[in-house]
Amino acid sequence: MKRKPRRSKLRIIIDILKIIDEENGARITRILYGANLPYDRLLKYIEELKEKGFITEKRENNAVKYYLTENGINFLMEFRRIESFIEAFGITF
Amino acid sequence: MIKLILTLLNILGAIILFLVSYLSLKAYKILRERIFLMLLTSFSLLAASMIGQGLLFLSLYLSHPRRIIMISLTFVSNIVSFIFQITAYIILAISYSKRVRERSLLSLSVLMSMLRDRGFPINLYIFMGGDIICIFLLFFIAFQALLIYLENRKINSLLVLTGFAMFGLSHIFRLISLLFLNDTLYIFSRIIYFLGIIPFLAMVIRVNRVK
Numbered sequence: 040m041k042r043k044p045r046r047s048k049l050r051i052i053i054d055i056l057k058i059i060d061e062e063n064g065a066r067i068t069r070i071l072y073g074a075n076l077p078y079d080r081l082l083k084y085i086e087e088l089k090e091k092g093f094i095t096e097k098r099e100n101n102a103v104k105y106y107l108t109e110n111g112i113n114f115l116m117e118f119r120r121i122e123s124f125i126e127a128f129g130i131t132f
Numbered sequence: 133m134i135k136l137i138l139t140l141l142n143i144l145g146a147i148i149l150f151l152v153s154y155l156s157l158k159a160y161k162i163l164r165e166r167i168f169l170m171l172l173t174s175f176s177l178l179a180a181s182m183i184g185q186g187l188l189f190l191s192l193y194l195s196h197p198r199r200i201i202m203i204s205l206t207f208v209s210n211i212v213s214f215i216f217q218i219t220a221y222i223i224l225a226i227s228y229s230k231r232v233r234e235r236s237l238l239s240l241s242v243l244m245s246m247l248r249d250r251g252f253p254i255n256l257y258i259f260m261g262g263d264i265i266c267i268f269l270l271f272f273i274a275f276q277a278l279l280i281y282l283e284n285r286k287i288n289s290l291l292v293l294t295g296f297a298m299f300g301l302s303h304i305f306r307l308i309s310l311l312f313l314n315d316t317l318y319i320f321s322r323i324i325y326f327l328g329i330i331p332f333l334a335m336v337i338r339v340n341r342v343k
Binding site: 118120 | 158
């Protein structure tokens with residue numbers, strides 16, 4: 040059976056940002072399922088994204104939800120453009 | 133008048149190719165993959181060859197120098213432009229054969245051996261030889277672009293394929309124009325080359341529209 044190639048760190052970050060964007064704010068469990076990561080690794084990524092100012096944490100009805108910041112939205116938009124550009128040349132990463 | 137139009141088309145074409153280079157640079161900054169540096173280099177070389185020629189022809193058009201100076205400068209600029217173009221196509225062909233999804237039937241080594249076996253008289257007919265090399269390289273690049281389009285069916289990939297195919301077609305016309313010393317065919321080849329840049333502009337516009 041052919042193994043799936045390992046996702047790069049950037050790919051994982053983009054997957055997390057995409058889930059938060061699609062859900063318009065997402066809880067950790069939703070991100071966990073969507074990004075398909077173990078809990079401890081996901082927390083590390085979440086911390087990193089918060090430090091970089093791409094996401095922000097808000098407490099709503101006793102639950103923590105994550106939202107994209109302006110920086111995060113811009114980064115994701117820039118990435119989607121780049122993705123569309125590299126697809127044109129058949130490049131995958 | 134036609135020379136002035138071709139000159140302006142050269143400058144406009146160079147600006148479009150620089151836009152593709154800029155996108156490659158942005159992709160490199162985000163993804164840090166060497167392939168984007170290769171795309172950046174090749175499109176910058178193509179743009180530089182066009183803008184260099186465009187600006188030279190524009191200055192010659194405006195200053196009306198002596199005929200011998202005009203011929204010498206045109207010859208040198210053609211040689212430099214050829215070197216830039218061939219280098220750009222080689223880099224593109226290498227980047228396609230290296231990283232692009234491995235679905236190709238042809239490899240660069242096959243292409244190179246084909247060129248070697250034919251024994252093109254590059255020393256004798258620099259421009260014709262240069263054009264033949266460009267045609268072979270562009271055939272290879274367009275073929276890879278076709279395979280990519282058949283695989284992903286994305287409009288942007290179709291635009292890239294169209295662009296490279298038209299570049300190849302323009303080199304075929306330029307070769308014929310050199311063989312028959314036909315100015316009309318040469319002008320035609322330059323127009324096709326410019327038309328080949330339009331799909332790249334369309335791709336840049338489409339990429340920038342992505343939300």
